[in-house]
Amino acid sequence: MSIKLSDKAEARLKEKIALYPDPKSAAMWALYIAQEELGRLDDRAVEWTAERLNLSPVNVQELITFYTMYHKEQLGKYHVQICRTLSCAVRGSTKLTECVRKRFGTKPGQPSADGMWSYEEVECLGSCGTAPMCQINDHFFENLTPQKLTEILDRIEKEKPDLKLSTIDDRMGEGLKGYPKSQII
Amino acid sequence: MTAHHSILLKNIRQPDQHTLAGAESRGAYSTIKKALQIDPLKVIEEVKTSGIRGRGGAGFPTGMKWSFVPRNSGKPVYLINNADESEPGTFKDRLLLENDPHLIIEGMLIAAWALQSNWSCIYIRGEYGYPFSRAKKAIEEAYAKGYLGKNIFGSNFNHDMVIHRGAGAYICGEESALMESLEGKKGQPRMKPPFPAVSGLYQCPTVINNVETLANMPFIIENGGKAFLSIGVEKSSGTKLVSASGHINKPGVYEIDMGYPMKRFIEEECGGIWQGRKLKAVIPGGSSVNIMTAPEIEKVNMDYESLRLAGSSLGCAGFMVLDETTDMVEAVLNLAHFYAHESCGQCTPCREGGHWIEKIFTRISRGQGLPGDIPLIENVCAQIGGHTICAFGDTMILPYLSIIKKFPEEFKERIGEAIRGQVKPREYLNVVYDGAH
Numbered sequence: 326m327s328i329k330l331s332d333k334a335e336a337r338l339k340e341k342i343a344l345y346p347d348p349k350s351a352a353m354w355a356l357y358i359a360q361e362e363l364g365r366l367d368d369r370a371v372e373w374t375a376e377r378l379n380l381s382p383v384n385v386q387e388l389i390t391f392y393t394m395y396h397k398e399q400l401g402k403y404h405v406q407i408c409r410t411l412s413c414a415v416r417g418s419t420k421l422t423e424c425v426r427k428r429f430g431t432k433p434g435q436p437s438a439d440g441m442w443s444y445e446e447v448e449c450l451g452s453c454g455t456a457p458m459c460q461i462n463d464h465f466f467e468n469l470t471p472q473k474l475t476e477i478l479d480r481i482e483k484e485k486p487d488l489k490l491s492t493i494d495d496r497m498g499e500g501l502k503g504y505p506k507s508q509i510i
Numbered sequence: 511m512t513a514h515h516s517i518l519l520k521n522i523r524q525p526d527q528h529t530l531a532g533a534e535s536r537g538a539y540s541t542i543k544k545a546l547q548i549d550p551l552k553v554i555e556e557v558k559t560s561g562i563r564g565r566g567g568a569g570f571p572t573g574m575k576w577s578f579v580p581r582n583s584g585k586p587v588y589l590i591n592n593a594d595e596s597e598p599g600t601f602k603d604r605l606l607l608e609n610d611p612h613l614i615i616e617g618m619l620i621a622a623w624a625l626q627s628n629w630s631c632i633y634i635r636g637e638y639g640y641p642f643s644r645a646k647k648a649i650e651e652a653y654a655k656g657y658l659g660k661n662i663f664g665s666n667f668n669h670d671m672v673i674h675r676g677a678g679a680y681i682c683g684e685e686s687a688l689m690e691s692l693e694g695k696k697g698q699p700r701m702k703p704p705f706p707a708v709s710g711l712y713q714c715p716t717v718i719n720n721v722e723t724l725a726n727m728p729f730i731i732e733n734g735g736k737a738f739l740s741i742g743v744e745k746s747s748g749t750k751l752v753s754a755s756g757h758i759n760k761p762g763v764y765e766i767d768m769g770y771p772m773k774r775f776i777e778e779e780c781g782g783i784w785q786g787r788k789l790k791a792v793i794p795g796g797s798s799v800n801i802m803t804a805p806e807i808e809k810v811n812m813d814y815e816s817l818r819l820a821g822s823s824l825g826c827a828g829f830m831v832l833d834e835t836t837d838m839v840e841a842v843l844n845l846a847h848f849y850a851h852e853s854c855g856q857c858t859p860c861r862e863g864g865h866w867i868e869k870i871f872t873r874i875s876r877g878q879g880l881p882g883d884i885p886l887i888e889n890v891c892a893q894i895g896g897h898t899i900c901a902f903g904d905t906m907i908l909p910y911l912s913i914i915k916k917f918p919e920e921f922k923e924r925i926g927e928a929i930r931g932q933v934k935p936r937e938y939l940n941v942v943y944d945g946a947h
Contacts, residue, residue: 391697410844414844
């Protein structure tokens with residue numbers, strides 16, 4: 326049985342394959358594309374990727390478990406990732422983790438009952454100068470305090486903005502309207 | 511404040527610098543146009559003359575790296591721009607990718623011409639969504655204007671550039687792991703030799719340079735290697751982007767002339783230690799280097815040689831500052847969790863040892879330390895260093911060993927409390943989950 330994704334996703338993968346000296350290089354794109362379409366990387370995603378790139382399914386499984394940005398399980402619609410590494414930690418990242426832990430009442434990586442939220446602590450996101458910070462889907466929110474983070478989460482709950490970088494059309498979601506991008510210089 | 515040369519951040523505050531029109535109005539792509547008239551080998555000579563050393567952390571001379579690429583192997587030559595920036599404390603490349611991507615593209619084109627490479631790739635870490643979209647847009651603009659693609663500036667030189675998105679793995683910043691990842695595999699480092707210059711991506715000659723290294727190329731070719739060499743100090747020429755973070759008043763990216771005194775950098779550029787506190791320690795090169803105490807930094811300068819002689823390393827200049835209130839047991843546990851999580855799992859000493867060390871630091875932190883824990887950590891570290899394929903194992907033990915050596919009383923105190931059964935309440939810097947990673 327052959328799996329087929331949307332025409333747009335199929336076309337997108339073909340486009341990516343053409344960019345590289347060898348089609349295998351597009352494996353990571355294939356997984357991003359499948360994850361965006363299917364919501365998570367289940368057996369269908371593995372089969373699709375393996376078939377399109379002539380890889381064995383076990384190779385594809387390896388990639389999914391190796392790289393932290395691929396998920397086998399469904400996450401919340403908004404996935405809050407709190408940076409926990411040293412520069413963020415010394416400027417108060419545990420307070421942010423406490424804040425989301427209390428708010429969602431779930432374990433790290435587990436979606437909330439309404440499917441809206443999930444959270445986890447992650448390693449250095451390259452925003453040490455604007456610490457502490459978090460990443461929600463593909464957007465960074467920097468120079469945070471628990472109060473600021475709470476305001477951001479309240480607004481997301483209400484406005485439901487697009488915070489994703491679409492790998493199907495390389496388009497960055499519009500973000501939280503009017504929320505200033507942090508200056509790292 | 512001291513006036514430093516501004517090679518990389520010259521236009522960084524211009525609001526339209528990320529666009530082709532904005533960058534071009536300030537001279538972008540004028541150097542590659544000239545470079546295409548110069549013999550590629552002369553370009554390499556110029557880079558050698560400049561003395562520039564790799565800005566990704568290892569500090570290997572860039573011109574020499576380029577000269578290792580065989581000229582007539584009959585195989586294509588690949589150029590990879592390492593934008594995987596994942597070393598804790600480092601965020602300088604992100605600034606360039608977001609605000610001046612055309613500087614990077616021009617630098618890559620110069621390198622590509624020197625190496626006669628027709629294909630290059632920016633490998634950017636997956637978490638950098640916004641920098642990805644900025645750099646991607648810049649590549650598209652460059653293609654539309656004919657600065658990438660076929661017959662660039664009428665020179666018959668063709669070059670295609672791709673931006674590749676990683677998916678969350680610290681180890682992919684290691685060049686051979688990066689190539690594995692780019693070949694659609696797990697990012698696990700390769701044995702060396704062969705070196706990438708001979709057998710890299712898909713067994714073809716490959717050069718991998720850091721974003722900042724490549725962004726220096728337009729200046730070097732425009733002004734000559736000697737002009738670059740005249741900046742900084744003898745064996746560390748040019749400027750360095752420093753990502754300053756931690757307990758300072760003005761965290762951010764600073765461009766300093768190599769050889770600048772560290773104490774002055776903290777006091778002037780970084781605005782001093784926050785909240786009127788005193789300095790306790792500095793991790794000067796990104797987390798994988800030896801920590802330095804406040805007395806140790808008094809007279810040290812920021813360049814490759816000075817920091818090496820002082821027993822640490824400039825690395826990629828991920829400059830983390832810790833004030834007097836920092837609990838060093840918690841600080842080292844934080845890093846131990848990072849390395850345990852990020853080990854690629856290929857070599858047993860690193861995969862297993864990393865987790866053991868985290869466990870031991872965790873129990874010291876949580877008031878359950880045992881009398882022999884410090885020698886035990888030293889023993890495990892000795893079995894990791896030098897016993898792994900890549901430098902991950904060798905460097906992860908540097909912060910562990912230097913922190914326990916330079917702040918022994920804090921570890922003694924915590925273990926002592928545990929032995930006496932009188933553990934003081936503390937504010938923890940780390941959330942410790944029940945054995946889960």
